[in-house]
């Protein structure tokens with residue numbers, strides 16, 4: 001496949017209702033030319049509805065969708081120049097691999113010579129050279145999904161849409177395919193919208209992630225932004241693992257267990273019920289005195305579980321919560337002499353001290 005000019009997508013105030021049910025609630029999103037954006041959310045949050053609206057299989061109740069300068073809100077799906085991949089492949093099982101990939105080209109009535117050349121190139125792109133004559137039922141799950149991908153890009157669409165295409169694959173293969181999809185995107189530069197409920201999958205492939213809940217975007221940003229600067233407790237909870245410790249707020253100060261917390265900036269909200277959001281990997285078990293610019297949480301070392309590539313250490317905090325810390329082999333070595341039941345200091349850098357309502 002050669003690299004080609006893709007188009008930006010503009011989603012403007014799109015709402016979709018089914019009777020009294022609101023599947024999409026006034027969502028807006030600008031996707032740049034060649035950008036890879038994932039729509040991330042729990043089951044029933046509205047991901048598929050949004051993708052179907054972009055594809056043209058679902059008409060928004062209100063709002064507009066544009067591909068570049070072109071308003072496609074009322075355009076039929078087959079005139080939108082989009083390639084699509086779904087979870088259940090939707091390949092023709094009794095056709096060959098080549099027949100499946102050629103299908104969209106035959107629909108578009110391309111000459112046979114051109115079809116053959118494009119199919120050959122698509123097979124190279126997905127690294128299934130020489131598989132043209134295989135039947136679909138002779139392929140593994142990963143190979144089938146690659147064929148579905150080839151069929152979606154063979155007619156050189158403007159945009160690629162994917163709805164949980166990897167969720168039927170086992171973990172190892174899924175992770176391998178995520179890297180392949182990422183590389184394919186880097187090679188082709190196609191504007192891509194990828195739907196998934198899996199945070200790590202979204203992070204692995206995307207330039208930006210749009211987190212959706214009950215038909216509304218709750219945060220849109222680069223993976224590191226969602227992870228390190230979650231806009232709300234919901235985001236911090238959905239993206240990665242977090243512990244939430246209630247803090248006392250007075251004025252612009254927050255304290256935990258009677259100790260004032262050093263914060264990276266002013267509190268985002270003046271409300272009194274707020275939480276210290278802890279990513280376990282932000283904490284460092286420390287036996288030393290606190291260094292400047294860090295907060296110290298005092299806890300009791302309770303348990304250490306060896307899990308292979310890393311270990312899990314549980315530390316009880318003054319509010320009664322146990323926090324599980326993931327430790328590398330070297331970190332475990334450094335606390336080798338620490339007895340269960342003894343007190344430990346957990347150091348948390350001020351810039352990673354996040355307090356949210």
Ligand code: ADP
Pocket residue numbers: 018021022023041042043044045046047048049050
């Ligand atoms: P997701 O893909 O995130 O799991 P969907 O977009 O499929 O979520 O669905 C969002 C909400 O809209 C769900 O509550 C679902 O039941 C509802 N919904 C989707 N399609 C229809 C439909 N054709 N008729 C009625 N309700 C629908």
Ligand code: MG
Pocket residue numbers: 047048049
């Ligand atoms: Mg869905």
